[in-house]
Amino acid sequence: MKAIRRFTVRAVLPEQLGALEELAGNLRWSWHEPTRQLFARISPELWQQTGHDPIALLGAVDPARLAELANDYGYVDWANRLRDDLHAYLSEPRWYQGLDGTAPRSIAYFSPEFGIAAALPQYSGGLGILAGDHLKSASDLGVPLVGVGLFYRSGYFSQAISPDGWQVESYPVLDPDGLPLAVLRQPDGTAVQITLALPDGRALHARVWQAAVGRIRLLLLDTDIPENDDALRSVTDRLYGGGGEHRLLQELLLGIGGVRAIKVWAELTGMPEPEVFHTNEGHAGFLGVERISDLIGEGLTFDEGLQVVRAGTVFTTHTPVAAGIDRFERPLVERYFSTDLLPGVQVADVLALGAEDYPGGSPDVFNMAVMGLRLGQHANGVSKLHGQVSRRMFRGLWPGFDVDEVPIDSVTNGVHAPTWTDPMLRALAEERLGTTDTTAADWASGGLGDRDIWSVRTRMREQLVGDARRRVADAWEKQNPGGVAPAWMSELLDPSVLTIGFARRVPTYKRLTLMLHDPDRLRAILLNPERPVQIVIAGKSHPADEEGKRLIQKLVQFAAEPDIRTRMVFLPDYDIGMAQLLYPGTDVWLNNPLRPLEACGTSGMKAALNGALNLSILDGWWNEYYDGENGWAIPSADAAGDGSERDALEAEALYDLIENQIAPRFYERNGDGVPEAWVGQIRHTLSTLSPSLSADRMVREYVERMYLPASVFERRVSDDGYSGARALSAWKGRVRSAWQGVAVVHVESGGVDATPQVGDELHLRARIQLNGLTPDDVAVQVVYGRSQNGDELTEVRIRDLEVNEESSIGGAFEYTGTVELGRAGSFGYTVRIVPRNDLLLSSAELGLVAVAG
Numbered sequence: 001m002k003a004i005r006r007f008t009v010r011a012v013l014p015e016q017l018g019a020l021e022e023l024a025g026n027l028r029w030s031w032h033e034p035t036r037q038l039f040a041r042i043s044p045e046l047w048q049q050t051g052h053d054p055i056a057l058l059g060a061v062d063p064a065r066l067a068e069l070a071n072d073y074g075y076v077d078w079a080n081r082l083r084d085d086l087h088a089y090l091s092e093p094r095w096y097q098g099l100d101g102t103a104p105r106s107i108a109y110f111s112p113e114f115g116i117a118a119a120l121p122q123y124s125g126g127l128g129i130l131a132g133d134h135l136k137s138a139s140d141l142g143v144p145l146v147g148v149g150l151f152y153r154s155g156y157f158s159q160a161i162s163p164d165g166w167q168v169e170s171y172p173v174l175d176p177d178g179l180p181l182a183v184l185r186q187p188d189g190t191a192v193q194i195t196l197a198l199p200d201g202r203a204l205h206a207r208v209w210q211a212a213v214g215r216i217r218l219l220l221l222d223t224d225i226p227e228n229d230d231a232l233r234s235v236t237d238r239l240y241g242g243g244g245e246h247r248l249l250q251e252l253l254l255g256i257g258g259v260r261a262i263k264v265w266a267e268l269t270g271m272p273e274p275e276v277f278h279t280n281e282g283h284a285g286f287l288g289v290e291r292i293s294d295l296i297g298e299g300l301t302f303d304e305g306l307q308v309v310r311a312g313t314v315f316t317t318h319t320p321v322a323a324g325i326d327r328f329e330r331p332l333v334e335r336y337f338s339t340d341l342l343p344g345v346q347v348a349d350v351l352a353l354g355a356e357d358y359p360g361g362s363p364d365v366f367n368m369a370v371m372g373l374r375l376g377q378h379a380n381g382v383s384k385l386h387g388q389v390s391r392r393m394f395r396g397l398w399p400g401f402d403v404d405e406v407p408i409d410s411v412t413n414g415v416h417a418p419t420w421t422d423p424m425l426r427a428l429a430e431e432r433l434g435t436t437d438t439t440a441a442d443w444a445s446g447g448l449g450d451r452d453i454w455s456v457r458t459r460m461r462e463q464l465v466g467d468a469r470r471r472v473a474d475a476w477e478k479q480n481p482g483g484v485a486p487a488w489m490s491e492l493l494d495p496s497v498l499t500i501g502f503a504r505r506v507p508t509y510k511r512l513t514l515m516l517h518d519p520d521r522l523r524a525i526l527l528n529p530e531r532p533v534q535i536v537i538a539g540k541s542h543p544a545d546e547e548g549k550r551l552i553q554k555l556v557q558f559a560a561e562p563d564i565r566t567r568m569v570f571l572p573d574y575d576i577g578m579a580q581l582l583y584p585g586t587d588v589w590l591n592n593p594l595r596p597l598e599a600c601g602t603s604g605m606k607a608a609l610n611g612a613l614n615l616s617i618l619d620g621w622w623n624e625y626y627d628g629e630n631g632w633a634i635p636s637a638d639a640a641g642d643g644s645e646r647d648a649l650e651a652e653a654l655y656d657l658i659e660n661q662i663a664p665r666f667y668e669r670n671g672d673g674v675p676e677a678w679v680g681q682i683r684h685t686l687s688t689l690s691p692s693l694s695a696d697r698m699v700r701e702y703v704e705r706m707y708l709p710a711s712v713f714e715r716r717v718s719d720d721g722y723s724g725a726r727a728l729s730a731w732k733g734r735v736r737s738a739w740q741g742v743a744v745v746h747v748e749s750g751g752v753d754a755t756p757q758v759g760d761e762l763h764l765r766a767r768i769q770l771n772g773l774t775p776d777d778v779a780v781q782v783v784y785g786r787s788q789n790g791d792e793l794t795e796v797r798i799r800d801l802e803v804n805e806e807s808s809i810g811g812a813f814e815y816t817g818t819v820e821l822g823r824a825g826s827f828g829y830t831v832r833i834v835p836r837n838d839l840l841l842s843s844a845e846l847g848l849v850a851v852a853g
Contacts, residue, residue: 011058014070019083024054026086026212027180030117031136031418033426033436035082042069051577053119055180090215094142096703103703104711106266108274109134110148110258110284112250113156113239114220116213118577120179121155122220124239124540125505126602127318129576130382131280132213133416134702137695139214140418143703146265146274148258148284150250151176151209151220154238159540159573160475165556167541167549171238176209176222184208184219184265192264194221194257197340204232206253208261219261221253240542248328251368252336255279255286259294276710278314278702279376282326282368288313288375289342289350296344300722303733306375307725311839312714314706315376317369317408320389320599321509326368328354333366358396373397373408377841378710380409382600385623389596400849402796407842411705412621413600414698417690420606422463422584428456438609439694443686450679451672457587457611457682462495464585467578468536468569469493475572492566493534498666500615500658501586501607503538503574506548509597512539513551515590516558517651525655526567531663534567535590536582538574579603584610588631588662591616592654594646595636596623605693611682615657617650625692630685632657709841716839728839732846734773735835741771742778744852745812747831756827762819766801766831766852769812775803779836779843780815787828801831 013021020039029035039054040047043061050056058066069075096103111131115123123129131147138145154171162168184192184207196204205227211218223235235249242250266273279285288309295305319325330351337347353374354366361367373379373394381387387410391403398406418426421438429441432448442448469492473485493499506512515522515535525533537555541548552570559568571578583589589607591598591614601620608614614631616622626633635653640646670676691697717724744766751763768780780803785796799817807814821827833850834843 011061011063011066013058014066016070016076017066017079019076019079020054020058022083023079023086024058025180025182026090026214027116027120028086028089028139028212028214029054030119031416033418033423034085038079038082041075042066051118053117055178056119059178094140095700096142096144099703099708102708102712104144104275104707105272106144106146106274107276107278107707108148108258108262108287109138109145109278109280110254110287111280112149112254112283114147114149114218115576116211116218118575120181120211121174121575122149122152122239123576124156126600127281129415130413130602133414133419133695134280134699135213135216135218136416136419137414137699139216141696141699141703142215143699143707145216146262146271147213147216147218148254148262149218149220150236150254151181151222152236152239153222153224156239157540157543160478161552161556161570161572163479165553165560167552169543181209181211181220184210184261184268186268192261192268193225193227194253194260194264196252196257199335199339202232204228204235204249204253204257206236206257206261208265210265217265219258219265221257221261223253244328245332247326248332248336251283251326252286252341255284255288256290256341258284259287259290275714276312276314276707277309278316278707279372280316281318282315282372285315285354285368285372285375288371289345289353293342293345295722298722300725301729302345302349304722304725304729307717307728307732307839308714308722309375310377311717311725312710313376314378314380314702314710315372316380316382316411317372317390317394318382318599319369320386320393320597322393327362327365328368330364330366358399360396369394370397377713377845378409378706379407380411380706382410383412383620383624384410385596385620386410386599389599398844398847400847400851401844402793404796405842405844407844409705411698411701412624413602413605414693414695415602415605415609416695417609420580420583421609422460422580424456424459424463425584425610428452438686439690439696441686441690443683443690450674450676453611453679453682454674458495460584460610461499461587462585464499464536464581465493465495467581467585468571471571471578472569488566492569493536494532494566497532497534497567498588498663499586500533500535500588500590501537501582501612502535502590503571503579503582504591504601504603506539506541506551507545508547508551509594511592511594511647512537512548513554514592514647514651515654516555517647518655519558521655523564525658525663526564528659528663531667532567533658533663534569536569536571536586538571538578538582540574579606583607583612586612587666588613588615590654591619591622592634592650593617593619595619595638605689608685608689608693611686613662613678613681613685615654615662621693625689627688629681630689631681632661713839713841724839728837731777731837735777735846735848738771738773739835739848739850741769742773742833742850743769743771744780744831744833744850745769747852751818752821756821758821758824760821762821762829764801764817764819764829764831766815767812768815768833770833771811775805775813777836778833780831780833782817782819782829782831784819784827784829787826791828793828793830 113123113128114131115129116132157169160168191207194206206221206223209220224233291309292305337350354371381390390408391406395406417439426436429438430436433441473489476485556570583606589604589612595617598620604614617634637646637649746767780801781798785793801815801817804814831852835846
């Protein structure tokens with residue numbers, strides 16, 4: 001019999017155990033091992049059964065056990081000390097507080113999903129896990145972030161695998177009262193409500209949940225409230241569900257509603273409103289137009305408000321393919337903004353922000369990433385290679401400029417070490433190296449023996465094997481109620497065998513089944529009598545991705561064959577809890593996407609933090625960090641004639657590496673049974689990658705390279721009643737109006753003999769028509785480099801020419817300069833004009849350039 005309603009009744013704790021409620025209410029427990037151990041002590045069995053969720057644990061434990069602990073003075077003292085430690089963590093100055101007084105007092109971080117803990121399932125994959133890690137490291141570093149997202153009543157989805165290998169989705173309804181959340185309330189106790197005006201006189205209402213993520217406050221908007229009709233209550237039903245209009249409503253709520261929620265939260269708490277807004281992908285892009293609407297209310301025009309918003313906005317793009325970008329039908333967006341949704345904002349101005357008005361673009365769609373780039377002066381990809389891909393992908397927004405000048409930078413992702421490093425490895429670092437910070441430990445130290453490292457790595461592999469057996473047996477028993485799991489499941493995997501891990505979302509470009517290209521060869525690798533291999537696989541396909549589901553089915557069916565079913569396993573329902581055992585338990589982490597379609601690929605980072613070696617295509621983060629000793633690079637067959645040939649070549653390379661390099665090294669042991677060469681690679685990986693792959697490094701980069709500059713620009717346009725914004729808007733309008741008449745009229749050169757030599761100086765004189773602009777409005781530059789493949793310049797360098805203002809004749813000016821010929825070989829140059837203003841981050845920012853004909 002099924003219940004018609006479910007809710008969570010929270011435990012009433014004895015007064016002596018009041019610290020437990022406070023500790024459970026702050027998600028710092030998800031990465032603070034001493035606090036996790038405190039809760040585990042209550043009941044190790046329940047701690048396991050509740051998925052390491054303190055609130056669920058306290059609701060399930062026998063009151064008699066709580067009474068027993070309340071009389072255990074040692075336990076009570078332990079809990080109180082950890083509560084005091086939490087208080088110190090929340091209040092003491094940290095890295096950010098050591099920066100000078102110009103650092104922004106508040107920064108908003110918007111994301112459609114946040115992966116913080118398995119107990120708060122508001123994530124689907126890497127984007128959400130990254131957002132969660134960003135908040136955690138910001139907390140550890142003292143960065144004053146406030147996070148904004150949506151609360152999805154069914155999260156993403158729970159995955160099961162049918163007997164024939166097909167992915168089956170279910171959507172368990174979450175009870176927020178049973179989660180580490182609290183409603184944001186007015187002083188009179190009523191819940192804060194955010195309202196958005198919709199077409200046809202309707203309104204969308206949302207309440208605001210708060211989560212404490214260490215020092216960070218995360219606000220989650222929820223539409224499942226009585227004030228909405230049934231259709232609108234379901235707006236926040238699930239992550240990435242529904243069609244175009246449903247998705248648009250979610251993104252309007254996230255961006256516009258999120259800004260409104262921050263304003264109320266800041267007013268209620270006395271916290272400063274953010275100076276910098278960071279949007280993690282384009283889903284939250286409408287936050288910019290909400291802020292412009294507010295500025296219009298303060299007396300600015302739309303374009304003047306745009307200058308303020310751009311100056312203080314950071315936009316991070318995560319997708320390397322156009323198909324991964326949210327694009328809405330233009331009439332749909334027009335309908336939603338032809339309302340009172342944004343006072344003072346005209347529909348045409350909104351539509352222009354997302355218009356694909358460049359070669360190859362579609363006039364019928366509204367592009368969220370394009371809007372993100374137009375609203376964010378500070379933009380970045382998530383690895384160096386992805387930055388390059390993004391500059392090529394979006395170059396149409398900056399016509400006339402070379403790809404390298406497209407103003408999209410890169411900040412390579414990182415992962416939160418305390419969350420993803422196994423407690424056994426942290427304990428080893430503390431015992432032998434004197435620190436629990438594995439990113440700062442001296443892993444090359446002679447005080448740490450090879451046997452110590454290998455022992456921990458073996459125990460982590462044993463831990464994974466035990467977890468995999470339990471998960472597979474549990475999944476079988478759910479499909480066969482009352483049955484007894486087959487005996488072979490208790491022999492699934494072998495703790496002594498070389499273990500390869502592969503886990504991620506399952507779009508086709510990640511090539512889940514590349515390993516199956518030659519089934520007989522893979523079978524021989526798995527069953528090698530001297531050097532056996534086992535593979536542990538996990539991942540979810542989007543519910544609408546039928547091809548992704550077919551890939552899962554193909555792999556599951558292969559892994560179910562009797563001769564290999566103990567050597568290869570697909571674990572259903574991949575989540576944070578599984579991942580925290582999977583990454584440490586694998587010896588090798590496999591990643592074989594189609595290059596360059598992996599923006600970053602942080603799963604391999606998490607494995608590396610635990611001493612696993614990577615086996616990957618040179619894509620994403622691996623492209624910049626692979627050094628020949630921290631793993632293996634699968635050669636990319638970029639010159640292959642077609643996709644099937646490329647798959648064949650890269651699969652063969654994968655097999656060769658496993659058979660001829662990886663397995664032999666793993667099984668080559670000394671007299672103590674330790675693979676010395678392998679452990680040497682583990683030491684090298686931990687020593688060289690741990691600091692670089694840490695989310696602390698990533699967040700510091702965002703602060704120093706994005707947030708601090710954004711706050712400087714924002715203040716410069718906002719101070720003195722937004723005089724800077726007004727002046728910048730007027731200047732841009734004047735430059736755009738005049739630009740059609742700006743031209744390089746004539747260029748002449750001298751100083752170089754008929755046979756130029758290294759060391760010669762090229763003297764340039766250019767006549768420039770500015771069409772009413774002044775020399776202060778522009779930079780005239782010589783662009784030079786190697787001239788190969790026709791007239792195309794490579795290895796480009798740029799130098800400003802100097803104006804002779806007394807030479808002005810009819811609005812034309814003379815510019816001069818010299819270029820030293822510093823290297824031999826082909827040489828070419830041109831002269832160009834670009835806008836110049838101290839409030840531009842890049843000379844390409846306006847997309848205006850005039851080049852010598």
